[in-house]
Amino acid sequence: MNFGTVIQSGIKEIGAHWFRSLLTMFGVICGVASLVTMAAFVKGKENLLRESLAETGGLEKITVESEDDLPDYQKHLEGEAKGVTLKDVYALQAGAPMVHDITPSINKSRYRGYLRVSRKGRGARPWMLQGTWPSALEIQEHEIEHGRMFTMMDDLLANNVCVIGTEIRNSLFDEMDEQGETIIPIGERILINYVPFTIVGMFKEYMSDEDRKKKEAAKAAGETRSRRNMFSRGGDSNTRRTQYIYYQKNNAIMVPLNTLVAKLDSSYETGSVLDRKLSEITMKIEDVSLLSPSLQQVRNVLMRTHKGLEDFEFETQEEFADDITLAIHNERVSGMFIAGICLLIGGIGIINIMLSSISERVREIGICKSVGATTMDVFTQILIESVVLAVAGGLAGLAISPILVNTLASLADDTTPPIMTTQAMLIAFGFSALIGSLAGLFPAIKAAKLDPIQALRYD
Template sequence: MILLNSIAVGLKEIWAHKSRSFLTMLGIILGVTSLVGMSAIIKGMENGMKETMVAMGGVDKVLVRPQAVPAWQDHLADSAPGRTLVDVEALRRSAPLLRVVSPEMALDDVTLSRGDKRTEPSECVGGWPAVLEMNLHTVAHGRFFNEIDEEEARPVCVIGTGIRDELFGKPDDVGREIIPVGETIQINGQPFVIVGMFQEYMGEQEAKERARQREQKDNPAEVGGPKRSRGWGKKGGWAFWRKNMIVYIPLNTAWIRFRSGGTTLNSVPDPRLTDIDIKVADFSRLEETLQQAKNVMLLTHQGIEDFTFETQENQVESINKQIQNARISGGLIAGISLLVGGIGIMNIMLASINERVREIGICKAVGATGANIFIQILIESAVLAVIGGLLGLGGSELFVDLLAKVTPSSNSPMITRNAELVAVAFSAAVGVLAGVLPAIKAARFSPIEALRYE
């Protein structure tokens, strides 16, 4: 009863001093906006990072990386063999804990051309069919190259949709989706037949946006303004762009056609691979598996440790760490601004009770106890803070919309229900805490003094 009434009186009090109340609330509004906005940004970052990681091959992928030989092997540095197909064969035969071993030989400075159109892929890689599973590719049209293509070093390639867009035209521009399987393109001047094309990779956010645009397209009311050109960084994120702009050719083809002759006049053929990627059969036995792979490779490298393993686990860890750091610093900043908002409320409540000494005296004279007054002031303060908090939620909605327009779509900020709950609960708590001191002060007013006060 008294509680409901106190809330009503609190609202009236706020309404009676609209601009003052709004200014007081502004602290809380901004605090909540920054708290929710910050967590939305972090959530967006997290989503983007996780999607990127999956696009790059998933958690169970391990990269065998080159590494400078350790100090005690310095004198052996010149005989370090690097990562070659010998390692790949050895790993395949002698490391049963590995599920997939995928060698890659990337070519530098590749230009693709068809007629008068040319483009540079993100990567032109000679690989084995295993690369498909390794990098989580899906062939949407045609086929991937097989062991026979590899064996005979056939001039065939599988491309991402980005390459198709550049050399044959985007579906949006052409009006239909071109599937260039069977067509011939030039890789650094040498003709290659496209045998397959991957599906188009994109982030969740972008997929949603596409679906929306498609819907809008059915609606002829849409007026086409000048086309906005967006940088590659914005188009679905770097990882997806990279995955769509890839060209795969058989490893043997890459070796025979581009590497075995050496690149310059006096160079020798370089049989070193640019990448060996492995996938572990059982993620829970990661350590064991890596030890096994290391043992095998130490053998093929005559004990020279010019390689190391880079797991995605490290990636995950670093992503989590980054997110945690962002959360702590963001939360701290938002917390401080909420606290400042609370101090603003306390200040205004102190001013307010000093203005209302007489009013409080009247209430006491007609029978209000100190507890009644205490609760009244506390509720007013809490109501002020909660309204500020709710307005802040609206503010954060606007803020996040604004942010979404300027950030890459793959990690556009996302408001979580949890963050909103925490923000409102926190602002209510701040309001109650801010009210305690003024409420105690008001409850202690003696009715006589309060009535005498002019």
């Protein structure tokens, strides 16, 4: 029997009951569409998380933070716990060769303590004011686009210099002047907690690849329109809120560590700057494979300087990476589960309709057998019909999935932008074909086994 003829007759059979077929396909359509949609959203989220992992220093970054809660057996020594200090930084520089770019920092956020940044009556709401060393640039994956980073000399002299993110510029100045030129505020004075600072450098604008493409496209589309776009960007904070990491980096201000301690720290702590409690010490290892020996080395040095007090804790990006993998995995599994149930129901719908279709056609099958259809011919015909039904549903599902993805993305626009992948579409389509052939199996066997004489007598 000719294969093309079988498929043709399968399509004809489905077309003859197109409404019934459409209802039957609905399960498969939903299954395929939800599978593709789910995959698109998870993929979008995964990409964003991976991008932000790279943006925060990649897997090579280690952070040591002060920990106020001591382990139980050291509780009585709480008074002695000072947290991490500059002493630790120097000790690590001397005693931990496996890590480099060891960078101390004191972070002030507007949520903890007082933080006010202003210029000529305009204010900015920085994510964080960081007093740190120049190496922070590298370790936090920052890039200076205009001007320069402050130097160790600035730190030594506690100069009132700062480096700002582009959003701070947007708030205090504007993104562009009347001529449409980008404002570069190098050399301008701003007030941080009413202390004047000079801007010596500005970071580049951080955004996801997706947004960058959009922005470039808008720029290419025309100067006037692009300018309006740029200004209206201030209003659509939703996408930016989701892209938290870019938001954080664009709203950062960095000043030299000593400047922060000497000019801005309102806590009346006494004693050497060496004893000042740091928010964190960040550093990089040579290679991800050396993570655990490097951690051990850092730990050994710190246990010495802290006289055995465990008032510090490590934070590695590996945990972040694991979290990403786990979160993505979980979402994928739960999404697959839902789509799988949809496809299963679709498959059962197909079994159901194929069974009722063959019981309607018992006589027809008998006729076919009497004129020479083999068991295999009948089997193939019913199976192909079921596959055609499922594949048609699958194609319809693929066709509506971009609509579904876009609708969902626009309904909830503070989610991450979904990314539809060909791989997911192929898998979903393959599943629909598989469901079709599995669902067709039982009805096809049943039809093929019909006795021609009984079938011919049937009405």
